Amino acid sequence: MSSLNGGVPAGAAAPRFLGPALYDEGGVSHRDSFASQGTFRSSPSAANSSVYALNPEGNQPNVSGFGAYRDDPRDSEYVGGAGETDSQSPRYLAEKRSVYTAPRQKSKRGLIILGALGGLILVVVAVVVPVYFTVIRPKNLDHQGSIANPASPSSTSGGKPGTVNAVTGGDGSKVTTDDGTTFTYSNSFGGTWYWDPNDPFNNNAQAQSWTPPLNQTFKFGTDRIFGVNLGGWLTTEPFMQVADAPALFEKYINSTPTPVDEWTLSECMAADTASGGLDQLETHYKTFITEIDFAEIAGAGLNFVRIPLPYWAIETRAGEPFLPKTAWKYFLKAIEWARKYGIRINLDFHALPGSQNGWNHSGKLGSVNVLNGPMGLANAQRSLDYIRIIAEFISQPEYRDVVVMFGITNEPQGTLVGQDALSRYYMQAYNNVREASGIGEGNGPYVSYHDGFLGLTKWAGFLPNADRIALDEHPYICFGGQSDAAMSTYAQTPCNNWASSFNTSMGAxxxxxAGEFSNAVTDCGLWVNGVNLGTRYEGTYTSGTWPAVGSCDPWTNWQTWDATMKQGIQQFAMASMDALQNWFFWTWKIGNSSVTGVVESPQWSYQLGLQNGWMPTDPRTASGTCQNQNIWSPPLQAWQTGGAGAGQIAPAVSSSYAWPPAQISNGGVLAVLPSYTPTGTVATLPPPTFSVGSSSTANAGDGWANPSDSAGGMVAIATCSYLNPWIGDAAPPSPLCSSAAAARAVPEPHITPPPRRS
Known part of the structure; x- marks a missing residue:
């Protein structure tokens, strides 16, 4: 893969945030902030971005192609008055106050009796309390703070009954990590960590008092998701990598090729044998996110993490330079740490073979090769196999109460591949997950679909009666026209932009x-747009002609921010949280630059905001920030949460989404395209190993939830011709297959039988 000064590779598709530049080239108009301007022009700067879900039906932009990204604040739907300010406490506080009644008056005689008993009680307490808090409580405290009963099971996920040597604690307790180091747990929200090495699948932990412990059901639609992404950890991205142990992208910035994605980074690392070669990535996995991060996330009032996972965590094939199978070991650590602190996981399948969007975070900056181009079918078949493999693992009883959501494909380019093909792919992915898990509440994860940049309204009514599906959108406002307006002017922007569409989608x-959002209102920050691509704000963005608004220093030099700036960012964060209702901030941390030694994209780091006072220390306080937005009221319908009717998709609906589609965009009909056949060995993800006592190990499952799922894996047909999976635009092989293999080269549409209910 060639690159031009670290910019967009020759012939490559637009990088992650490049679309607005392509669309606006030659016709960019400056915009003021939302709060400082009364009207916006309706033509979008980000063609095909997911913000079009916010537009009324019939007011969608007429654009074609792909490459645009996400959100444009100039769309007409954004015009609206800011909500009124409100000095009242959040709604949930009033609801809780109503639960408590005033105490009854005690009689005088009763007070005398109580006084007599009090003296005796004080004597007992003086003896018992020190023993309880130093000996009994640390060993036997369950998730609600009561004495655990060693004779009764304390986990619903295959764990053993609570044992007397369990280690647990709350705010102020000492935690010992798996490497023997210790730290003090800080959680003022009633959270309780729990880790018993003799019972490693125990689910007693609870992130906060208002979040159900892992051994109780999280009620989607009623219990709120307060989440954060662990971006840049197991799937690297240039703008968030750490400077030490090891320095990633900055270390090789003068190398050939210039690292612009994990593909080229892997090539640079592999050539650098003196520094450890490709194994440097494992050092990154070990150091970028650790157990302490999970403890801090729970202590921040957050109850979910969204973890981007690449396909090379499972395997790589010929010519793919990624470090294979290693990221999976650290995802297993993530499950262990999440279980210890009561945090639930949304596993996001972030990078697919061939790339589903052509952006750097998909593994390789360049072309789209999933559901697009001559290898679009084969790469989709391979991706569906990986979805099946992941689903089989996380649906096992040892993991299903921790990994409760599965984002089956991050940010596919629906505007390029077409909604019909994407819908059929989504339907088959759903079948793969439910074949692994069974149907009904408690059986495997929610299946989460990204909107494919088509907009939320385009998915209204999709797969009625499907068992526990969710819709994901990634709203950002920082990649369109730029403004030097003060941060305080954005106080109600998220409410005006997003609340209505998310409210509507919860019902429709x-x-x-929101699987991703950030505090950024400009595109300032080191490599936020990509390596060496510059910024719109300073007029240095590589693609397109952008007027310089000013210097990015006021937006990135966070050490100089005053109280007004910090308050403005916090207000924006709280408005976003309230408008989106269920959310995952992007991202938990941004690594320090190896050049400056500090974070260069501060509005993208939740952790930095907590440490320096511009993120709310309690996300619940965001409730009520958006005024008069008619925030959606729970609950979801029964079938949407795994209850009655879940999984009973009408045959006509299933047939209308039968896989595969009749043709692939920019590829043609299936008969002329390479495809795989299910005759290979299926990779099985290995479980962790936990020693229990001196001579045995805990049952960690075998990696496969449904033993009846015995179909082979998708592999090449020996007598067929194939292109490179990352080929981009090219002519299909000719002839495609020998006559003997022709029948197998074009698979028949497949509808998976209804999944079992256990």
């Missing part, structure tokens, strides 16, 4: 969440 589709 069902569970809807």
């Amino acid at each position: 589709f069902g569970m809807t969440a």
Whole structure:
């Protein structure tokens, strides 16, 4: 893969945030902030971005192609008055106050009796309390703070009954990590960590008092998701990598090729044998996110993490330079740490073979090769196999109460591949997950679909009666026209932009969440747009002609921010949280630059905001920030949460989404395209190993939830011709297959039988 000064590779598709530049080239108009301007022009700067879900039906932009990204604040739907300010406490506080009644008056005689008993009680307490808090409580405290009963099971996920040597604690307790180091747990929200090495699948832990412990059901649509992404950890991205142990992208910035994605980074690392070669990535996995991060996330009032996972965590094939299978070991650590602190996981399948969007975070900056181009079918078949493999693992009873959501494909380019093909792919992915898990509440994860940049309204009514599906959108406002307006002017922007569409989708589709959003209102920050691509704000963005608004220093030099700036960012964060209702901030941490030694994209780091006072220390306080937005009221319909009717998709609906589609965009009909056949060995993800006592190990499952799922894996047909999976635009092989293999080269549409209910 060639690159031009670290910019967009020759012939490559637009990088992650490049679309607005392509669309606006030659016709960019400056915009003021939302709060400082009364009207916006309706033509979008980000063609095909997911913000079009916010537009009324019939007011969608007429654009074609792909490459645009996400959100444009100039769309007409954004015009609206800011909500009124409100000095009242959040709604949930009033609801809780109503639960408590005034105490009854005690009689005088009763007080005398109580006084007599009090003296005796004080004597007992003086003896018992020190023993309890130093000996009994640390060993036997369950998730609600009561004495655990060693004779009764304390986990619903295959764990053993609570044992007397369990280690647990709350705010102020000492935690010992798996490497023997210790730290003090800080959680003022009633959270309780729990880790018993003799019972490693125990689910007693609870992130906060208002979040159900892992051994109780999280009620989607009623219980709120307060989440954060662990971006840049197991799937690297240039703008968030750490400077030490090891320095990633900055270390090789003068190398050939210039690292612009994990593909080229892997090539640079592999050539650098003196520094450890490709194994440097494992050092990154070990150090970028650790157990302490999970403890801090729970202590921040957050109850979910969204973890981007690449396909090379499972395997790589010929010519793919990624470090294979290693990221999976650290995802297993993530499950262990999440279980210890009561945090639930949304596993996001972030990078697919061939790339589903052509952006750097998909593994390789360049072309789209999933559901697009001559290898679009084969790569989709391979991706569906990986979805099946992941689903089989996380649906096992040892993991299903921790990994409760599965984002089956991050940010596919629906505007390029077409909604019909994407819908059929989504339907088959759903079948793969439910074949692994069974149907009904408690059986495997929610299946989360990204909107494919088509907009939330395009998915209203999709798969009625499907068992526990969710819709994901990634709203950002920082990649369109730029403004030097003060941060305080954005106080109600998220409310005006997003609340209505998310409210509507919760009713029209069902569970809807924001899988990503940030505090950024400009595109300032080191490599936020990509390596060496510059910024729109300073007029240095590589693609397109952008007027310089000013210097990015006021937006990135966070050490100089005053109280007004910090308050403005916090207000924006709280408005976003309230408008989106169920959300995952992007991202938990941004690594320090190896050049400056500090974070260069501060509005993208939740952790940095907590440490320096511009993120709310309690996300619940965001409730009520958006005024008069008619925030959606729970619950979801029964079938949407795994209850009655879940999984009973009408045959006519299933047939209308039968896989595969009749043709692939920019590829043609299936008969002329390479495809795989299910005759290979299926990779099985290995479980962790936990020693229990001196001579045995805990049952960690075998990696496969449904033993009846015995179909082979998708592999090449020996007598057929194939292109490179990352080929981009090219002519299909000719002839495609020998006559003997022709029948197998074009698979028949497949509808998976209804999944079992256990």
